[in-house]
Amino acid sequence: MTDVVMPQMGESIVEGTLTKWxxxxxxxxxxxxxxxxxxxxxxxxxxxxxxxxxxxDVLVQEGATVGINTVVGxxxxxxxxxxPAPPAVAEQAPAVEEQAPAEVxxxxxxxxxxxxxxxxxxxxxxxxxxxxxxxIDLKQVKGTGAGxxxxxxxxxxxxxxxGARTMAASVxxxxxxxxxxxxxxxxxxxxxxxxxxxxxRTRVEPMSAMRQKIAEHMVFSQRTSAHVTTxxxxxxxxxxxxxxxxxxxxxxxxxxxxxxxxFVTRAAAAALRQFPIVNASIEGTNILYHNEINIGIAVAxxxxxxxxxxxxxxxKNIVGLQRSIVxxxxxxxxxxxxxxxxxxxxxxxxxxxxxxxxxxxxxxNQPQVAILGVGSVEKEPVVIDDAxxxxxxxxLALTFDHRLIDGALGDQFTGHVKHILETWAEEIx
Amino acid sequence: xxxxEVTDLGMMGYAAALGVQRELxxxxxxxxxxDQLLFVExxxxxxxxxxxxxxNMLAPPELLERAGVEFHETDRGGDVTxxxxxxxxxxxxxxxxxxxxxVVSFVRGIxxxxxxxxxxxxxxxxxxAGATGVWVAGxxxxxxGVHISHWITSHGFALNVDTDLSYFQYIVPCGLTKPVTSMRxxxxxxxxxxxxxxxxxxxxxxxxxxxxxxxND
Numbered sequence: 001m002t003d004v005v006m007p008q009m010g011e012s013i014v015e016g017t018l019t020k021w022x023x024x025x026x027x028x029x030x031x032x033x034x035x036x037x038x039x040x041x042x043x044x045x046x047x048x049x050x051x052x053x054x055x056x057d058v059l060v061q062e063g064a065t066v067g068i069n070t071v072v073g074x075x076x077x078x079x080x081x082x083x084p085a086p087p088a089v090a091e092q093a094p095a096v097e098e099q100a101p102a103e104v105x106x107x108x109x110x111x112x113x114x115x116x117x118x119x120x121x122x123x124x125x126x127x128x129x130x131x132x133x134x135x136i137d138l139k140q141v142k143g144t145g146a147g148x149x150x151x152x153x154x155x156x157x158x159x160x161x162x163g164a165r166t167m168a169a170s171v172x173x174x175x176x177x178x179x180x181x182x183x184x185x186x187x188x189x190x191x192x193x194x195x196x197x198x199x200x201r202t203r204v205e206p207m208s209a210m211r212q213k214i215a216e217h218m219v220f221s222q223r224t225s226a227h228v229t230t231x232x233x234x235x236x237x238x239x240x241x242x243x244x245x246x247x248x249x250x251x252x253x254x255x256x257x258x259x260x261x262x263f264v265t266r267a268a269a270a271a272l273r274q275f276p277i278v279n280a281s282i283e284g285t286n287i288l289y290h291n292e293i294n295i296g297i298a299v300a301x302x303x304x305x306x307x308x309x310x311x312x313x314x315x316k317n318i319v320g321l322q323r324s325i326v327x328x329x330x331x332x333x334x335x336x337x338x339x340x341x342x343x344x345x346x347x348x349x350x351x352x353x354x355x356x357x358x359x360x361x362x363x364x365n366q367p368q369v370a371i372l373g374v375g376s377v378e379k380e381p382v383v384i385d386d387a388x389x390x391x392x393x394x395x396l397a398l399t400f401d402h403r404l405i406d407g408a409l410g411d412q413f414t415g416h417v418k419h420i421l422e423t424w425a426e427e428i429x
Numbered sequence: 430x431x432x433x434e435v436t437d438l439g440m441m442g443y444a445a446a447l448g449v450q451r452e453l454x455x456x457x458x459x460x461x462x463x464d465q466l467l468f469v470e471x472x473x474x475x476x477x478x479x480x481x482x483x484x485n486m487l488a489p490p491e492l493l494e495r496a497g498v499e500f501h502e503t504d505r506g507g508d509v510t511x512x513x514x515x516x517x518x519x520x521x522x523x524x525x526x527x528x529x530x531x532v533v534s535f536v537r538g539i540x541x542x543x544x545x546x547x548x549x550x551x552x553x554x555x556x557x558a559g560a561t562g563v564w565v566a567g568x569x570x571x572x573x574g575v576h577i578s579h580w581i582t583s584h585g586f587a588l589n590v591d592t593d594l595s596y597f598q599y600i601v602p603c604g605l606t607k608p609v610t611s612m613r614x615x616x617x618x619x620x621x622x623x624x625x626x627x628x629x630x631x632x633x634x635x636x637x638x639x640x641x642x643x644x645n646d
Contacts, residue, residue, distance in 0.1 A: 010530070032579070042561040043533070043575040044479050256598075
């Protein structure tokens with residue numbers, strides 16, 4: 001076995017991240033063929049195998065960062081150490097191992113051919129190859145060549161002779177538990193197991209802490225609130241035009257893009273002032289009206305989501321809201337939010353439209369009583385005064401807690417948000 | 430001094446340029462060619478490195494397609510980045526065994542070459558600790574992502590000369606939420622060819638190379 005280590009890719013480098021194994025355990029690898037990749041500071045480096053052979057052990061998983069000279073894997077050299085085997089034999093070597101079930105790591109026993117060689121003297125490459133191919137224990141074969149050497153003919157005779165016995169043995173032996181098998185002559189010719197589908201059917205992986213929290217939170221919310229979702233169709237043409245007009249200037253001035261989200265947030269904040277019960281929570285049999293309007297914005301992460309909060313959202317204009325959204329969502333993605341930035345929300349907005357959803361039914365972020373879902377803004381043919389016009393349309397879905405908010409109020413609130421967006425008058429820049 | 434052949438491939442699609450690179454890498458491995466510095470300008474393309482995280486792609490594929498932006502996964506280091514017209518993309522294919530067997534020094538060297546080149550145009554650029562690339566006043570002007578195989582380098586850097594920076598809105602460049610900038614935005618009217626020449630001079634200086642311009646026929 002040859003150890004493969006994390007190489008030192010420069011004087012100042014003390015560790016590296018193994019980003020990808022280019023071979024799996026059990027794969028053949030040639031000398032100098034890329035075996036894995038490491039990453040150090042914007043540089044991906046392919047690390048070649050030091051020897052030809054079979055990758056036996058993968059000791060460091062992808063994504064792990066380890067110090068230089070750490071053994072990351074082991075390659076079993078082709079042909080073993082006895083004598084350099086000719087290439088033809090080397091290529092056959094893995095075949096023997098593959099007959100074992102895939103999950104079983106090779107037992108740390110000396111390779112069979114080496115042992116056979118001791119007892120039977122030098123073997124021709126052909127005999128070695130055949131013995132491996134047919135998994136023949138050479139100790140069982142009587143050699144008739146010079147000095148008792150095993151010849152091809154000997155192998156063929158042996159196999160012909162064993163054929164019938166093996167078939168009988170394996171049929172009989174199959175139903176019996178292994179220990180009761182007669183120990184003396186091991187079945188010399190194994191029937192290869194039926195090839196299995198790649199890997200097991202399931203894979204067990206513990207949930208991340210974040211995933212557990214999300215799961216808990218979602219079920220808790222479903223159990224707590226009486227979820228009802230109402231959907232309003234909103235004509236965003238006016239907002240889309242304003243956005244279109246100011247997009248360039250906005251980016252030049254502030255360095256980030258203007259999206260639809262701050263418009264919806266601004267409209268929701270105004271509507272929450274109008275309908276304080278949507279900006280409330282339930283505590284026992286009391287209603288808590290929140291004087292602050294703190295709007296949570298759901299941010300999708302690679303493996304989860306988080307809802308950072310824009311505090312006093314009603315006091316911010318479009319620029320301020322867009323800035324907060326960009327800042328919070330980017331820091332959410334780089335895991336740099338402070339704990340108080342994900343607490344204290346009184347209402348939430350989720351922008352599934354950015355993933356192409358037209359409308360969805362979001363789950364309330366407890367202990368809040370409502371969440372507004374924003375669908376994608378898309379141009380659609382719309383009938384206005386019996387004429388067909390092309391308008392930028394968007395579905396707003398409000399999920400509210402029916403324990404506290406009745407359908408009529410939920411629709412009044414959403415209708416108010418819609419009205420503000422459709423008659424947008426506020427200047428942006 | 431070691432020779433470095435410098436070629437401007439002009440406007441070339443990402444996949445085609447990758448093909449040229451790969452072939453030269455193989456030939457460099459076999460010692461059939463000298464060190465190479467390729468310049469290219471790509472049509473709009475977003476590429477994702479081996480360490481790329483899809484959350485740094487802000488736009489869905491359909492939107493990219495509508496905006497005429499290609500998408501490629503690739504084997505360089507680093508996260509997601511954008512290439513497009515107005516950018517000088519440089520692909521050095523060097524055998525680091527003939528310079529220093531040190532990948533970090535190589536990256537620092539590329540940074541130095543770009544910093545020196547920008548200096549010729551009156552732009553004071555520098556480094557940002559922990560964030561590979563070339564930065565001016567907190568904004569990134571050049572991105573770096575490198576691949577190494579048998580000590581032969583490929584991929585490299587992308588310097589925004591007069592790039593339309595709005596295309597960066599589709600991504601979180603390199604997973605960093607810092608602004609991007611261009612030489613044009615920084616007030617330099619410099620055009621591609623002169624910047625390419627400045628980079629070549631600075632690059633040759635840093636890596637001790639004798640640059641020989643080749644025509645791309």
